[in-house]
Every structure is written in C-alpha cells, then in structure tokens.
Amino acid sequence: MKLKKPEMTINGEIQISYNWSPGKAGERFFRDLRDHMKIMGTRCRKCSRVLVPPRIFCEECFTDDMEWVEVEPKGTLATFGDCYFSTDGKRLEKPWILGIVRLNGSNGGLIHYIGEATAEELKIGMPMEIVFKEQREGNILDILYFRPVKE
Amino acid sequence: MARRVALVGVGMQKFDFRKTETVEEMVFDVARNALEDAHLQKENIDSVVFGSAVDAFCGINNSDKTAIDASTGLWKPTMRNSTSGSTAVSTPILGYNHVACGLHDLVMVICFEKMSENASAQAVFSTVYDEAFVRPIGLNVPIQCGLEARAYLHRYGLTERQMAKVSVKNRGNALSNPYAQLPMKLTVDKVLESPYLSWPVKLLDTSPVTDGARAVILASEHVARELTDNPVWIRGVGRGADSVWFMGRKNNDLGRLDYAYLAAKQAYDMAGIKNPAAEIDYAEVYDPFTYKEMQHCEALGLCPEGGAGKMIDDGISLKEGTLPVNASGGLQGEGNPIGAGMSRLCWCYLQIKGQAGDCQVPKDVNTAVCNAWGGMYQYNAVMVVGRD
Structure with a gap:
C-alpha cells in the first residue's frame, strides 16, 4: 500500500494541569533555599555520601538513616551544553547555556543555567558558584544561575 | 534452566510520517509481515508483548490496547513494556523471558511509535524531566545530549569529525534500505557545516522523528526446529539501569555509560562471548545521535574504551569493514520511531539469515549484537543473537 497525504485529520488537544508534590526531601530543600539561601543535602549515616538533590533514603545502602547537612553553594563544572533553540523550539541568535555543577562537600550536584560567561569561556572542571535570586519563591528558579568563580 | 529461544520471523515496514494510518493499521502491517516471514498463522501465536516508549507521542494513553486486534492478540495473554528508548530492545527481552521460562512457545513482539501525530515532539520530550529540579529550567533533548556528548568527547579526546563520519556512514548505508526514512549521500564537511543543536551535536548528528512499527516472532526450541533447519538463537540478553539523578x-562523569557496560557483560556472559571485538560478526548499535553509536560500540566491547574514534577512522565499522555497524543505516538513516528501534534486532536477524538485501554485508554473519538506550542517560538493553 502506497503512503499518501491523508485527506483527513482529526484534530484535538490534551491540556491537563498538575500540582506536583515536591516530596518530603524536596519541600525541605526548597524551603531552606527560599528562606535562608542555603543548599541542603542529606547525608547517609551509613556510607557518609551526601545527596544533592536530597532524598529521604540512600539508594546504595537502602536505608532512611539520613541527616540534613548544608553544602557549599560552590562546586565544579562537570559538563555544559549550549542551545540555539528556545524551550518552545524557536531558533535563537544567542545560545543559552545549561551546566551540571558538582557541589563541594557533596556527592551530588545540580543542573542550572550558566550566566556571566560565554560557552567559549567555560571549561569542564572549572570552579563555579551559585547566584541566588533576590525575591525567592521556593522553587529551583530561586537559583538564578551558576557563574564561574572570579579569581 | 531457561529454555532456548529462537527468532523465527520479522515484520518490517517503511519508517515515515505514516499519516494515512492509525497505530492499529501500522501494527497490523508488521504483524502480518512477520507471520508471512515465519510461515505462521494468527492462531499459532500464544501471546503478544508490546513495546512503546511514550504514549504522548501518539496522544493515546495506554496505546497498547489499540494494537491488540492488529497484533494477533485477541483473546490471548498480552502485556506492554516501556523503558524509554531502551523499550526497543527490552521488549524483545520480555518476549524472550515469556518463552525461556516455558510459559509460551510462540510469542509475537510488537514495537511501535507514532510521533507525527503531535504538534511538537520536543514538547512531548519536555514532559519526561523531573518536575522539581530539572523541568523548570527548560532542559530539552538537544542540551541533554550536548551535556553528555561534551563529557564524552572531553573524557576520551574524541572529535566532532569522528562523529560526522558516523553520520556519513549510516545515512549512506540507508540508501540500500527500502524501509529507511532519511537516506542521504553526505560528506564529512557537509555534516560539520550543519547547524548546531548543542555543541558538539549538529542537525546531521541527529536521527529523525518518524512513525513506524516492527514485529518479531520468538519460538521455543522444538517449535523453532519444526519451522527451520538452522534457527537464529537468542544467545544472550542483558539490561542495566542507572539513577535518574x-x-x-x-562515576562522576556522564561520558562513560556504566549501565551499558553492565548490560553488555550480562549478555556476553550468557552467550559465552569473551572477546566481543573478535567474536561478534555484525552489530546494530543504538545511534539516536552519532556519538551514541561511538559510546555504545565501546560499551559493547566492539572496540576498546575510548577507541570508537579510531574504529570509525580506520573504517572498521563500515559496511565492508571487519566489524560492520548499522549497515541498515541505523536510527540516523532509517529513522527513529523510539520503541520501533527494535529494527536493530530485526536487522541482526536479516543479516544472519542472509536476507538483508542490498544492506547485506560482504562477510559471513553468525553472531550479531544489538542494543538500545533510554531515560535520563539511564537504561541499556543488549541482545546477542546467532547461529549454533
């Protein structure tokens, strides 16, 4: 059977709004981020790994014997990616950049925007720091972006 | 002790925007093709296993239910599997489990994806990210792959030019594949000149969105021996999964796919393969992006770790090379209807049977390997198939 252009399509739309629970660990993380500009992780009392984003259990030890610890708003750039498309798929003149930063004093990290630097100025392994938003609301966008640590 | 399981038929169709068809019609086409290929009737099939990665592509939730009638599944035990992109190989592994455990003798495995139905495949992809820590930032597939590809090239000192050679190879190979959506005669420079999606990934490093389905029929040993004198066996299966975080x-680095090495080791141990680079004759390697073929060649042991650049530079993975990879064109050339990436397994079967048509490689193929990848750089599924 040869494929051809169809004469008909049935048009529709699926629009559903959600109210996602940040979870026990997420709620504490976003509250401390909003109220104290702190990055919190959870440390496994068994293996001592510090998880960021925090979780209520350690997936290695499979225990919930965890304690909250503050980690530095600084770390090293693990990798980064630039993008010439907006989130809704439009082509951009100037790319935006996302990076994964491993946070000091933790075994984890965060993915966020990279600011105050072009892709050419970035290098895997370079020190980065968090720039916080002034008016914070209790979500991941309370972090404005990561920027390279100034010498 | 697990029973031996053989592949006894495949159902192919062209990957394309199949806008004249429903999911059900697409599935009927490949199911019938597989029955014809195996010389079987609908009544012979004991059970059906479906694989589809993301329902939101076709906009019908639990889309497996629309495929029951068309898959020979009526009044039979059916089941659906989904492990993101790795659905393409984890689904036939689920079918394998059904036969190996002794529950069924003939299982139809159907994988499909209809990605042309939505207004934006990227919008669908954006719904797979973690809602609290990742999605609000606007991560998308291009950057997701840019992050990984950059870490990979950095870790092993590989180049964009080597990535481009994979695109030239696979899209060129697809010129011989009648089921391919995007065969192209390219040059390395042309790939390098194509626009960046996210460094180092360019448009021509990327596989196209498409529609399509594939079917395979799996049989227990005694049934397979009734159907054919020289069955193609499933010799090894393996799966690995890493954290969503x-x-x-x-391992502190997205550049090395620990979970894929793990999946490959399981499959090779089961198949008794100690030196894959020497013992594997042919490979269909999951290549949604060119660097993924390179990473997967390493994880599957087809070249040394970090050696995928040299592998393509030396022409080893070319159709006429000593270890051809994706002579079908892979996802780059054939198209990438996520779940229906089971095409990788179909082409291993066709190469072993000597039925790959113009894609047939100029060497004997007794043992072949395929894999698939998915999730947040998370899943890998590996299958080793071959003759006795």
Whole structure:
C-alpha cells in the first residue's frame, strides 16, 4: 500500500494541569533555599555520601538513616551544553547555556543555567558558584544561575 | 534452566510520517509481515508483548490496547513494556523471558511509535524531566545530549569529525534500505557545516522523528526446529539501569555509560562471548545521535574504551569493514520511531539469515549484537543473537 497525504485529520488537544508534590526531601530543600539561601543535602549515616538533590533514603545502602547537612553553594563544572533553540523550539541568535555543577562537600550536584560567561569561556572542571535570586519563591528558579568563580 | 529461544520471523515496514494510518493499521502491517516471514498463522501465536516508549507521542494513553486486534492478540495473554528508548530492545527481552521460562512457545513482539501525530515532539520530550529540579529550567533533548556528548568527547579526546563520519556512514548505508526514512549521500564537511543543536551535536548528528512499527516472532526450541533447519538463537540478553539523578552519579562523569557496560557483560556472559571485538560478526548499535553509536560500540566491547574514534577512522565499522555497524543505516538513516528501534534486532536477524538485501554485508554473519538506550542517560538493553 502506497503512503499518501491523508485527506483527513482529526484534530484535538490534551491540556491537563498538575500540582506536583515536591516530596518530603524536596519541600525541605526548597524551603531552606527560599528562606535562608542555603543548599541542603542529606547525608547517609551509613556510607557518609551526601545527596544533592536530597532524598529521604540512600539508594546504595537502602536505608532512611539520613541527616540534613548544608553544602557549599560552590562546586565544579562537570559538563555544559549550549542551545540555539528556545524551550518552545524557536531558533535563537544567542545560545543559552545549561551546566551540571558538582557541589563541594557533596556527592551530588545540580543542573542550572550558566550566566556571566560565554560557552567559549567555560571549561569542564572549572570552579563555579551559585547566584541566588533576590525575591525567592521556593522553587529551583530561586537559583538564578551558576557563574564561574572570579579569581 | 531457561529454555532456548529462537527468532523465527520479522515484520518490517517503511519508517515515515505514516499519516494515512492509525497505530492499529501500522501494527497490523508488521504483524502480518512477520507471520508471512515465519510461515505462521494468527492462531499459532500464544501471546503478544508490546513495546512503546511514550504514549504522548501518539496522544493515546495506554496505546497498547489499540494494537491488540492488529497484533494477533485477541483473546490471548498480552502485556506492554516501556523503558524509554531502551523499550526497543527490552521488549524483545520480555518476549524472550515469556518463552525461556516455558510459559509460551510462540510469542509475537510488537514495537511501535507514532510521533507525527503531535504538534511538537520536543514538547512531548519536555514532559519526561523531573518536575522539581530539572523541568523548570527548560532542559530539552538537544542540551541533554550536548551535556553528555561534551563529557564524552572531553573524557576520551574524541572529535566532532569522528562523529560526522558516523553520520556519513549510516545515512549512506540507508540508501540500500527500502524501509529507511532519511537516506542521504553526505560528506564529512557537509555534516560539520550543519547547524548546531548543542555543541558538539549538529542537525546531521541527529536521527529523525518518524512513525513506524516492527514485529518479531520468538519460538521455543522444538517449535523453532519444526519451522527451520538452522534457527537464529537468542544467545544472550542483558539490561542495566542507572539513577535518574544524573547530576550526582557514582562515576562522576556522564561520558562513560556504566549501565551499558553492565548490560553488555550480562549478555556476553550468557552467550559465552569473551572477546566481543573478535567474536561478534555484525552489530546494530543504538545511534539516536552519532556519538551514541561511538559510546555504545565501546560499551559493547566492539572496540576498546575510548577507541570508537579510531574504529570509525580506520573504517572498521563500515559496511565492508571487519566489524560492520548499522549497515541498515541505523536510527540516523532509517529513522527513529523510539520503541520501533527494535529494527536493530530485526536487522541482526536479516543479516544472519542472509536476507538483508542490498544492506547485506560482504562477510559471513553468525553472531550479531544489538542494543538500545533510554531515560535520563539511564537504561541499556543488549541482545546477542546467532547461529549454533
């Protein structure tokens, strides 16, 4: 059977709004981020790994014997990616950049925007720091972006 | 003790925007083709296993239910599997489990994806990210792959030019594949000149969105021996999964696919393969992006770790090379209807049977390997198939 252009399509739309629970660990993380500009992780009392984003259990030890610890708003750039498309798929003149930063004093990290630097100025392994938003609301966008640590 | 399981038929169709068809019609086409290929009737099939990665592509939730009638599944035990992109190989592994455990003798495995039905495949992809820590930032597939590809090239000192050679190879190979959506005669420079999606990934490093389905029929040993004198056996299966929290993985680097090495080791141990680079004759390697073929060649042991650049530079993975990879064109050339990436397994079967048509490689193929990848750099599924 040869494929051809169809004469008909049935048009529709699926629009559903959600109210996602940040979870026990997420709620504490976003509250401390909003109220104290702190990055919190959870440390496994068994293996001592510090998880960021925090979780209520350690997936290695499979225990919930965890304690909250503050980690530095600084770390090293693990990798980064630039993008010439907006989130809704439009082509951009100037790319935006996302990076994964491993946070000091933790075994984890965060993915966020990279600011105050072009892709050419970035290098895997370079020190980065968090720039916080002034008016914070209790979500991941309370972090404005990561920027390279100034010498 | 697991029973031996053989592949006894495949159902192919062209990957394309199949806008004249429903999911059900697409599935009927490949199911019938597989029955014809295996010389079987609908009544012979004991059970059906479906694989589809993301329902939101076709906009019908639990889309497996629309495929029951068309898959020979009526009044039979059916089941659906989904492990993101790795659905393409984890689904036939689920079918394998059905036969190996002794429950069924003939299982139809159907994988499909209809990605042309939505207004934006990227919008669908954006719904797979973690809602609290990742999605609000606007991560998308291009950057997701840019992050990984950059870490990979950095770790092993590989180049964009080597990536481009994979695109030239696979899209060129697809010129011989009648089921391919995007065969192209390219040059390395042309790939390098194509626009960046996210460094180092360019448009021509990327596989196209498409529609399509594939079917395979799996049989127990005694049934397979009734159907054919020289069955193609499933010799090894393996799967590995890593944490969804990709920002804090144990190995500290997205460049190395620990979970894929794990999946490959399982499959090779089961198949008794000690030196894959020497013992594997042919490979269909999951290549949604060119660097993924390179990473997967390493994880599957087809070249040394970090050696995928040299492998393509030396022409080893070319159709006429000593270890051809994706002579079908892979996802780059054939198209990438996520779940229906089971095409990788179909082409291993066709190469072993000597039925790959113009894609047939100029060497004997007794043992072949295929894999698939998915999730937040998370899943890998590996299958080794071959003759006795």
